[in-house]
Amino acid sequence: MENFTPITESLIQGDIEKLTGLVQTALDQGASAGKLLNDVLIPGMDVVGERMESGDMFIAEVLMSARAMGVAVEKLKPLLGDGESASAGKVIIGTVKGDLHDIGKNLVSMMMGSAGFEVIDLGVDIGPENFVAAIKEQNASVVGLSALLTTTMPMMKQTVDAICESGLRDQVKIIVGGAPVNQSFADEIGADGYAADAGAASKLAKSYRN
Ligand code: B1M
Numbered sequence: 266m267e268n269f270t271p272i273t274e275s276l277i278q279g280d281i282e283k284l285t286g287l288v289q290t291a292l293d294q295g296a297s298a299g300k301l302l303n304d305v306l307i308p309g310m311d312v313v314g315e316r317m318e319s320g321d322m323f324i325a326e327v328l329m330s331a332r333a334m335g336v337a338v339e340k341l342k343p344l345l346g347d348g349e350s351a352s353a354g355k356v357i358i359g360t361v362k363g364d365l366h367d368i369g370k371n372l373v374s375m376m377m378g379s380a381g382f383e384v385i386d387l388g389v390d391i392g393p394e395n396f397v398a399a400i401k402e403q404n405a406s407v408v409g410l411s412a413l414l415t416t417t418m419p420m421m422k423q424t425v426d427a428i429c430e431s432g433l434r435d436q437v438k439i440i441v442g443g444a445p446v447n448q449s450f451a452d453e454i455g456a457d458g459y460a461a462d463a464g465a466a467s468k469l470a471k472s473y474r475n
Pocket residue numbers: 324358363364365366367368369370372373408409410411412413414415416440441442443444445460461462463464466
């Protein structure tokens with residue numbers, strides 16, 4: 266049994282050069298891309314998520330790990346045959362209309378991508394009609410709404426309402442997050458869940474696929 270610990274460690278450290286070198290060596294030695302992704306890299310990102318939640322890793326460190334994961338995933342992508350991909354479904358994510366903050370949202374995108382979801386990131390300042398159109402077009406199963414301003418929180422409710430009115434509500438789970446948002450606000454506007462940080466958002470999305 267190969268020792269994959271150095272790969273996990275370099276991922277957690279966000280050391281892109283070391284990680285890509287070790288991944289290449291493992292591939293050269295015969296490890297499969299699917300095994301590296303599902304049994305080494307994704308569990309490594311779970312550790313990052315846990316450390317983030319417990320406060321043992323800072324945001325900057327989490328971003329470095331997420332970037333390293335992105336580079337490793339890009340490297341493995343062409344080698345992943347059908348059925349070997351860890352795709353866990355499609356997630357539409359965006360910062361709601363009127364709000365331009367995207368650092369936290371990008372982190373959520375990266376963590377969900379690292380967890381095997383196909384993430385369609387709509388960007389910032391996204392109106393309810395754009396979320397609805399994207400769910401329809403992409404046949405997404407999870408929608409993530411981010412807001413950093415108290416003034417844009419009502420836009421989250423408008424977005425949830427628009428999804429209900431479009432008839433797509435039963436198809437998607439809606440996750441909301443961002444500094445001014447909390448669980449009771451999520452309940453109040455009819456979202457399925459609230460996540461305090463990127464690790465929790467990814468964990469929540471994963472819980473919906475079971
Ligand atoms: Co703005 N801003 N900002 N800002 N800004 C805040 C949010 C503010 C709290 C600063 C302050 O006054 N103390 C304040 C909001 C006050 C309020 O509403 N109560 C504020 C304000 C007022 C404004 C402007 C109105 C300022 C002005 O122009 N007068 C303006 C609004 C522009 C607009 O959006 N229309 C504005 C502009 C900006 C910049 C453009 C300069 C810049 C954004 C750059 C960018 O995002 N590309 C900016 C920044 C950087 C901040 C602060 C300083 C940092 C935000 C950040 O990136 N944090 C912020 C103060 C603060 O938060 N300390 C502030 C790091 C990031 C990793 O955390 O985004 O919270 P966060 O994401 C976390 C969680 O919230 C969660 O997970 C992430 C990772 O753990 N999360 C989710 C986020 N989305 C999620 C979605 C999920 C789940 C979890 O599921 C889908």
